[in-house]
Amino acid sequence: MSTASELKARVCAEIERHAAEIVALSDDIMRHPETGYRETRTAAIVADRFTAMGLSPQTGLARTGVKARLRGGAPGPTVAILGELDSLLIPDHPYADPVTGAAHACGHNAQIASMIGAGLGLRTVIGELAGDVVLFAVPAEECVEVGWRMSLRDNGEIHQTTGKAELIRAGHFDDVDLAMLTHTGVDTPPIAFGMRGNGSLVKRVRFHGRAAHAGGMPWAGISAYKAATVAIAAIDAHREFFTDADAVRVHHLITHSGDSVSAIPARTELEMMIRARTVEAMRDASERVDRALRGGALAMGADVEITTAVAYLPFRDDEPFAEVTAVNATELLGADAVGRIPDLTGGSTDMGDLGAVMPVVHPLAASGCATPFHGNAYYTADPVAAAVVPAKVMACTVVDLLADGAAAARSVIERSGPKLGREEFVRLHDSLADSEYFRGGLLGT
Template identity: 30%
Template sequence: MKRLLLLLPLAFSLTRPAAAQNAALNARIAKLSAQQETQVIAWRRDIHEHPELGNMETRTAGIIAAELKRLGLEVQTGVARTGVVGILRGGKPGPVVALRADMDGLPVTESPTLPFASKARAQYNGQEVGVMHACGHDTHVAMLLGAANVLSQVKKDLPGTVKFIFQPAEEGSLPGVTGGAKLMVQEGVLSNPNVDAIFGVHINAQTEVGTLRYRPEGEMASSDVFTIKVKGKSAHGAYPWLAVDPVVAAAQIIMGLQTIVSRQVQLTEDAAVLTVGMVHGGVRNNIIPEQVELTGTIRTLNKEMQQQIWTAVRRTATNIAESTGATAEVDIVNYAPVTYNEPRLTEQMLPTLRRVAGPEHVELQKAVTGAEDFAYFQEKVPGVFLFVGGMPKGKKTADTAPHHTAGFFVDESGLTLGVQTLATLAADYLTMKK
C-alpha cells in the first residue's frame, strides 16, 4: 500500500504534461481554424459558383489537389474517377485517422439570390439541367481544406497520420455505374496506410450555427432504389377494352405501395419511407402505351425492416399487375447502407465535441431518413458522422429551404466550427491512440 501511495504522485506528474500538451494543441487548432475563415469562405463560394455533377468533379478536384500539394502532402488523384486523397504524416509514429468530404453537386437550378449563385448547366439522364450545390458539399470541401491547412501547421505534434479523403459522387452515380464511397473502398482508399478510424461532417441548413448534432449507432437510413416495369398491351385510347392498360395498373401499384409503410411495417420500432419519385410512360394523349416505369426510394434503419419492405414491394407490384392482366418486373438496388456511428468511438470523442462547440451546443439527435454513402467507410472501419449547423441564429427551421432545393442556403459563419471540429477530432484521436 505504501509503495502504491509513493507511485501515485509520479503517475500524476507524468499525466499533467500530456494533458497540458493536448490542451495547448487544441488551443492552437482553435486559433488556426479561426484564422482560416476568410479562405474557407472563399473556397466555398468559388466551388459553389462552379458546381459539378457526380464523377465529373474535375475542376473541384484540381483545386483540392493543388492546395494539398502546396501544403506538402502526399497527393493521389483520379481515385474512384475524380476523387483526391492527401496524406499528412505527423512528427511522431502513431495510428492513421481519415477525414472525408464529398464534392458533387446536384441537378438543381439555383434561385439567383446569391452573388455567387451557380449558372452551370449539364447533361443528366439525357436531359439538360441546372447544377447546384444544393446539399452543401461545397462547404464540406472548404471545411476539409481548412482542416488540412490547420493540421499541416501542427503536424510535428501529431503522433500518427491523417488521410484526407475528397470523395466524388456521394449523391449517386447514373444507373448501372458504381461510384462514390463504395468505389473508393473497392479501390483501397482505406489502406496504404491502413485507416484505424474515420470522421466526417455534414452541414445542416435546419440546425442553428454553432451547434453539433450526433447519434450513436444508426444515425441515417439505408437507401435503396427500386424500379418497377409494368407491362401491358397497347391500344388506341378510344378503345381501352382492346388494351391491357399499364397506366391504370401503375396507378394502382403506386397507391398499393403506400400501404406498405402505413399498414405493414411496425413504425414504433423504427422509421421507414417508401417514395415513388418518377413515373414514365406513353408518348401521346390518345395512345395507351405498352409499358409504364416507376422508380422510387426505400429508406430503413435496420436490415430486417429493409428486407421486409423489399418483399412487400415485390408482392404488391406483381400481384396488382396480375389482377389487371399486366405483368410487373421489380428491381431493387441498395445505394447505401445505414450510416452507423460506432458506439464506443462516438462516446470516446464526445468530450472533443463538447470542448469544441461547448456542452450546451452538442445535441443528441433522432435518427433521420436521409442517407449517406459515408456508411461504406463505416462498414470497414469505426467511424463517426456529425451534423454542423448552417442555419442563421434566430431563424426558425420551418422558414429555411430544405436540402436539395433551389433556395438551399448556408450561413457561412458556421464553417469555422466545422474546420475546428474535423481538425480537433483527428488530433485528439491520434493523441488518445498513441
C-alpha cells in the first residue's frame, strides 16, 4: 500500500502530464462564456471530459450542472471538487461574447479546468483511497439576470436564484460530505485562505402607476418612476444607520423606467441586491428597504410589488478543512507562497449555502491579473497559476483526507461542527423569501 506522500507524487505527476490540456480547457471556456442556468456549451464540454475519463456523468442538474463520481477502493466519506460553469455580463470585456455580452471576468473558466485537472490526477490513485471523489460542475454562481431568474421561479423551473442552493434543495449534494473549490483572486499569493463572504437577498420590484400625456395632462397620471426615485432616496437615507459590523451593501438597478418620454410612466421596475454579514442583518436590511419601497409608492399614490429571494447565505471557510488544504499548498509551493486573505467584506458566493450543510474550503489562487475583480479587464492571465496549481493543491488535499482510512476527512467533519440538514436549509431559505403587493393609492383612484 502506498503512503500518502507517494500517492500525492503520482497525482501531481499526472496533472503535470496534462498541464497543457488543462490550460487549453481554461482558455477555451474563457473565450466562450455563458451566464448562469444557460451554460449549455460549457456543460457539454465537461460531460465529454468526464466520459473521456471513463466516468458516467449525470447532466441537466439544476438545468446545466454536471456531476461524476470516482469510486474509492474502500468505503468512506465523499469529497466534492467543484467548478463553476457561469460567467458575468460585461459587454466591453476583451473576451466578451459579442452577442450576449457574457464574459469570464470572474475566473470560473479556470475553476472548471482545475476541477478536471484534479480529477485526472486522482483517477490514478482513487483505488487506494477510502471514500469517493465527486467532480461537480455547478451552474449559476453569479447572481446576474435577476429578472429572468425570477421568471424561472415564477414558472416553477427553479426555486433558487443561484446554483448551489438549487442543487442542495434538489438533493444533489445529499451524497457529498465535504466540498472544495479554488477561485482566482487579485494580488493574492499563489494560494490564500480565510475568505469571508456576505449573505445576500435579491428583490424584483415593480412600481405600478397610471399613464397620461406628459405634456398635455400630467396631472391625470401617477408616475411609477417618481415613486421609484422617492424610494431610492429613502433607501439611501438608511445607509448611515447600518452598523459597520454588519457590512451591509444595498445595490439597485432600474431595469425599466417607462415606455415613452412623452408619457407619465405607468410601470417602473428595479432589481436590487442586499448584502450583509449575518442572516439577522440580512433580514433587518431587507425590512428597511421594503419600508422605503412602500414609502415611495405611498408618497406618489402608486402601488408596488416586491418579490424577495435568497441569493447567498453568509460564507466563511471551515478552518479544519482550510488547515489540511494549507498544509498541502505549503508542501507544494513553499510557505512564502501561501497567505491569508484580509478580513474584507462585501462580496458574496453561494459556497456560503454549501457551507451551511457541509464543511467547505474556498481558497483563492493567483490569476496573473492585477486589474479590478469583476471588471472589464480582469481575466485569468496566468492559467497555470489559476488552474494547474489549484488542481494539484485540491487533489493532494483529497489524498490526505481519504488516505489511511479517511481519518483526516472524518476529523474535519467532526471539528467543523454541526451543519443544517437539507430540510432545515430549505426552511431557512424559504423564511427569507417573500412576496408582497402594497397598495399605495392606485386602486380606486
